[in-house]
Amino acid sequence: MNDFPINNAALNSLTNHKAPQLNININISYQQFDLAIALPIPLKGITGIFGHSASGKSTLLRAIAGLETTLTGEITLVDTSLISKRLVSKTLVNSEQGIYLKPEQRQVGLVFQNSRLFSHLTVLGNLEYAVKRCKNSRLSLAEVIKLTELSALLDQEVNQLSGGQQQRVALARAILAEPKLLLLDEPLSALDRHSKIQLLKMMLNIQKQLSLPMLYVSHSLDELQQVCDTLLVLAQGKVVSFGNIHHVIHQLNNNPECDLIQQQTSLSLPIKTFNNGHGLTALALNAQQDIFLSCDQAFEQQTQLRCFILASDISIILTEPTNSSIVNHLFGTIKQINPQQNNVLLTVICGSQDFFVTISAFSQQKLSLTLRQQVYLQFKASAVRTFIH
Template identity: 55%
Template sequence: MVNAANNTNSIAIDIKAHFEPFSLSIKQRFPAQGITGIFGHSGSGKSTLLRIIAGLEPNAQGQITFDQQCLLDTSTKRFIKAEHRHIGLVFQDSRLFPHLTVKENLDFAVKRCQRPSLDFDEVIELTALNELKNKSIQQLSGGEKQRVALARAILAEPKLLLLDEPLSALDKDNKALMLNLLVTIKDKLNIPMFYVSHSMAELQQVAENLLILAQGKIVDFGNIHQVIHRLNTPNNKNSLIKQQTSLALTVKAHHSEYGLTRLTINSDQHIYLPLLDEQIKVGSELRCFIFANDISISLIEPTNSSIVNHLFGTICQIKKQDSSVLLTIECGDHQFFTHITSLSFKQLQLDLNKQVYIQFKASAVKTFHLPSGV
């Protein structure tokens, strides 16, 4: 069993659950702060884990402690009911009351909170619902409904917020707005969140930590960027994700005359991506990623090239398989991953500790932030 001592700012889970033909077995301590992403194939146990934490699966065996409170301990027959756990749950469908207005749906959440302390208008502003308060739920778009569902969950003042694929039905622009919204809420209200998604791009944008599940068991857990990098494999057939470099970089400048935004790698090196909305302030952090197939290698600095991004680095890891090679290149404090053919590897005579240049187009740098003009 998980030791319940010293559980301040952590969620300790040691549970087993069996649902024919599926079994879940999780033993892990999670930080009760920031956003923890949960990722895995369909049927890996992601949603089941959330339901157990929320108290919606009473047949789970084991122990869960959170905020110095034991929510579940089957050895002592302790089970805190879902309505007393102070845990919010947002599903992929909004599950709002269709016959009520937006404000009436939100008022319902406030009434359920015994000692409301959040400012109603502040939550409305944070979730960008000021102009929708008096609308019927049936008048809202999918993205607007999810914002209402999120606001309703927040106004119940949960100690923990569980998000079960809340953006799966939204288009890219609405996903971008919701992801930015989640980060703002996390920073402003300091509510820890567990975020389940099939999209690594979504999780990479918002999560500090990442849990990987497969067939009901933990495959990996840790810092979001490090776990993504550990998922990179030379042969991508059985991989959970497309090989990529995951980054969190500082915005250095917006160059509107060139349609580019510049990010800092270190004091000497930087990269460009398509111009972002200038509301993304210089000095702020930007999450972004680059697929390994979009990065190429050169033995000389590619100065006379239309490709704007080229970085100097050292090969620190080589993974060979079949007719391809996955290289890890250290550029300052960051690691970049490039996938090349065995022929290129041989012709360039690459080896460990060899110094090279990597290059990639500005358009290869992906982020969920909205581009300028959107």
């Protein structure tokens, strides 16, 4: 089962059997496509599922939701019971025992790429459709309307809403069914950037407020990097990598076979100073070193910031630059040199944080860089990117 690069200690810490989780061990075969996934996914926070089209990510979600009928294997959902407050294991599928729960029996929600609202009902009608069929009713309709900012739209016909509004209704409707697990299948891919950011923030907020675990499928790593704690990467129906999102992204940097992502350093850092008086926000990388980026009003309420720096945006300099307009200089040690065609991918460790830098093979020869050599990284404040702010 562990034919993907993941160390066992990390796996054990992720798959604590005393915590809610989704155990998947399934095979799906189509004429031109095979999906084989065996993996326990901890149900905590937002878990991202990333891959190119036809990697099997939507098929996996459909299998969990019960919409994929031709599968073999087993899926079980281990979750805290509302009554006994203990962990209860619920088999969603077990092809050997002939168990196959229908979608309506699974308590799993799904928000589709195309919102799939009922056009014969108003916004409120769509929400009430879910409420009427929900068995526990822990959530109030008013609370969900507030969380998804729909109060002004309740009487509207769903066909008159914008794409972003439709997805908010779809999200609210899915939540009102009170699922134990919410699946999101590319919910943002048809939206403009403004609506994407709004909906991502909303998803994060809902996840925290309702402690509702989510599996979020996307082909945009930028979106996932902002909201997910754990990342599952699929390619051709197989697991490529799974674990802490920063670790997985860094692992993919060095994986030459799958050209899945833009090589980058993914960070989650505490905000040290919101505004240094010159329009820059300082993030604490370690006790000695800070990273600066352009200040944004949205950072003010936050203590922690997710950001990433593309490997191609960082350059190497052998002595500390003293008269440069580039604000970020970090001192570090070369840990790994990985030649890739005309470029070289360097892993440079600064304190305890790995940074990924691509330079041309030409520059590498010119500077004659070697392992354990001490160098300075430099990058502009604008190279430190965030998606949702």
